[in-house]
Amino acid sequence: MYTVLKDDIDQLPELLAGVWQMSIEYLEHLNSHQSTAPAPVVNWPALPDEGMGAHATQNVFDEIFLPHIVASSGPRYWGFVTGGTTPAAIAADWLVSVFDQNSQSVGGPGDCSALLELQTVKMVLDLLRLPHDFNGGFVTGATMSNFSGLAVARQWHGKQLGVDVAREGLRSNIKIYTAMAHSSSLKALAMLGIGSNNTIAIPCLPDREAMDIDALQQVLDENGEEPFILLASAGTVNSVDFDDIAKLALLKRKYNCWLHVDAAFGAFAACTTGHAQLVHGWEHADSITVDFHKWLNVPYDNAIILTRKEHAELQTQTFHNSSAPYLGILSENFSFLNFVPENSRRFRALTVWFTLMAYGKEGYRWLVENDIRLANLLAEGLVESGYFELVAPVRLNTVCFNIHPDHAGELNITGFLRELHKKGTVFMTPSTYLGRACIRAAFVNYRTSELDVEQVLNDMKEVAESFLKAKTKNIRN
Ligand SMILES: Cc1ncc(COP(=O)(O)O)c(C=O)c1O
Numbered sequence: 001m002y003t004v005l006k007d008d009i010d011q012l013p014e015l016l017a018g019v020w021q022m023s024i025e026y027l028e029h030l031n032s033h034q035s036t037a038p039a040p041v042v043n044w045p046a047l048p049d050e051g052m053g054a055h056a057t058q059n060v061f062d063e064i065f066l067p068h069i070v071a072s073s074g075p076r077y078w079g080f081v082t083g084g085t086t087p088a089a090i091a092a093d094w095l096v097s098v099f100d101q102n103s104q105s106v107g108g109p110g111d112c113s114a115l116l117e118l119q120t121v122k123m124v125l126d127l128l129r130l131p132h133d134f135n136g137g138f139v140t141g142a143t144m145s146n147f148s149g150l151a152v153a154r155q156w157h158g159k160q161l162g163v164d165v166a167r168e169g170l171r172s173n174i175k176i177y178t179a180m181a182h183s184s185s186l187k188a189l190a191m192l193g194i195g196s197n198n199t200i201a202i203p204c205l206p207d208r209e210a211m212d213i214d215a216l217q218q219v220l221d222e223n224g225e226e227p228f229i230l231l232a233s234a235g236t237v238n239s240v241d242f243d244d245i246a247k248l249a250l251l252k253r254k255y256n257c258w259l260h261v262d263a264a265f266g267a268f269a270a271c272t273t274g275h276a277q278l279v280h281g282w283e284h285a286d287s288i289t290v291d292f293h294k295w296l297n298v299p300y301d302n303a304i305i306l307t308r309k310e311h312a313e314l315q316t317q318t319f320h321n322s323s324a325p326y327l328g329i330l331s332e333n334f335s336f337l338n339f340v341p342e343n344s345r346r347f348r349a350l351t352v353w354f355t356l357m358a359y360g361k362e363g364y365r366w367l368v369e370n371d372i373r374l375a376n377l378l379a380e381g382l383v384e385s386g387y388f389e390l391v392a393p394v395r396l397n398t399v400c401f402n403i404h405p406d407h408a409g410e411l412n413i414t415g416f417l418r419e420l421h422k423k424g425t426v427f428m429t430p431s432t433y434l435g436r437a438c439i440r441a442a443f444v445n446y447r448t449s450e451l452d453v454e455q456v457l458n459d460m461k462e463v464a465e466s467f468l469k470a471k472t473k474n475i476r477n
Pocket of ligand 1: 141185291
């Protein structure tokens with residue numbers, strides 16, 4: 001054996017203890033760790049001829065890269081939709097690497113990882129209060145989940161026209177109606193050969209990011225008998241608006257269509273007492289996207305595609321690995337590799353199983369409701385400060401706001417965010433809501449508390465005041 005590799009095996013306990021120690025220190029200080037940092041200038045070492053061993057490599061990493069790490073799983077990382085990592089999920093994710101299972105076939109020799117995955121799917125359905133009418137398969141994120149759901153939808157569409165798209169390729173255009181599809185769905189359509197430009201835009205309700213169903217109905221009345229796909233949003237990324245899924249589901253009775261619901265993080269409204277009605281009717285969807293590295297608070301990369309059990313055959317047609325005889329006979333051996341895009345698959349379900357067992361329905365109800373409460377607290381504080389105004393009501397867990405018109409002369413979003421981010425305490429992202437520039441804060445982390453909201457509001461006021469002072473000084477000069 002290569003000597004350095006052999007030495008590493010001999011020193012495995014010390015190596016893992018070092019990483020364990022580093023992890024403990026990082027996680028112990030995560031709440032006060034920087035949420036932003038300037039783009040790093042890293043002096044990367046070249047690929048060595050002789051390896052330096054894992055311990056020395058960790059030292060190099062500590063020196064050149066660790067100082068630049070930002071607390072993206074910390075309590076004040078409010079950019080994008082970035083979930084935290086529960087203790088159980090971190091522990092399980094380590095084990096996923098240790099066990100290194102290739103989660104594929106349920107009947108495979110000595111392979112129990114796929115069995116645990118099947119069990120975890122049932123627990124996910126229970127958490128989200130969905131009936132057990134759905135199959136599920138773990139994928140890397142909501143983008144791949146949207147891809148998978150839309151891939152099966154494409155196969156369904158082909159079947160309506162007598163074409164097996166997976167074998168023969170696309171033979172006709174597919175009509176896809178959507179109002180505010182997330183960019184990842186458009187990316188999925190690009191990858192599926194349907195084309196990201198080939199959606200039919202349905203207008204939103206006034207001042208909303210939710211589909212105007214009456215407008216959709218009018219378009220559909222002219223559609224004739226053609227099969228089509230409805231691409232719905234259960235939680236738009238800006239204001240977390242929800243298409244009326246119950247109404248869309250009713251259309252399924254009247255028209256020959258497939259309903260795909262992107263509920264990447266909006267799905268978690270189902271765990272709450274007060275907001276569960278937002279996903280009302282989603283149990284009638286054909287496919288649903290749910291991301292776990294967002295509001296389930298597990299490490300990247302982890303998500304699920306849920307598809308109605310009656311579509312299992314379409315799904316296996318879509319993803320069947322037909323050209324590898326050693327993979328077995330499809331009808332006899334269920335295997336995830338015939339059910340989702342990847343062949344070899346990380347044992348992602350273990351992480352989700354751990355965190356669901358560890359915190360249960362009550363834990364996740366608390367987590368989601370706590371984030372919703374904190375989003376509202378931030379919104380109140382922003383309005384009270386007089387420096388900011390909301391551009392959308394807080395519908396779930398994001399706050400979209402702008403500089404108050406009274407201060408638009410002294411402050412602008414880019415300059416304000418640049419100065420705020422220099423403090424390192426919080427990270428938020430600029431966005432556009434219904435054509436208006438805004439700042440967006442998303443609450444998706446169990447670590448976030450009132451103290452974090454208070455600290456950020458203080459920092460924001462301080463930055464706003466520094467701009468006002470600078471402006472007054474300039475006028476005097
Ligand atoms: C509604 C929605 N769908 C899909 C995605 C894509 O998720 P991922 O980055 O996990 O692929 C996101 C990401 O924010 C999202 O908010």
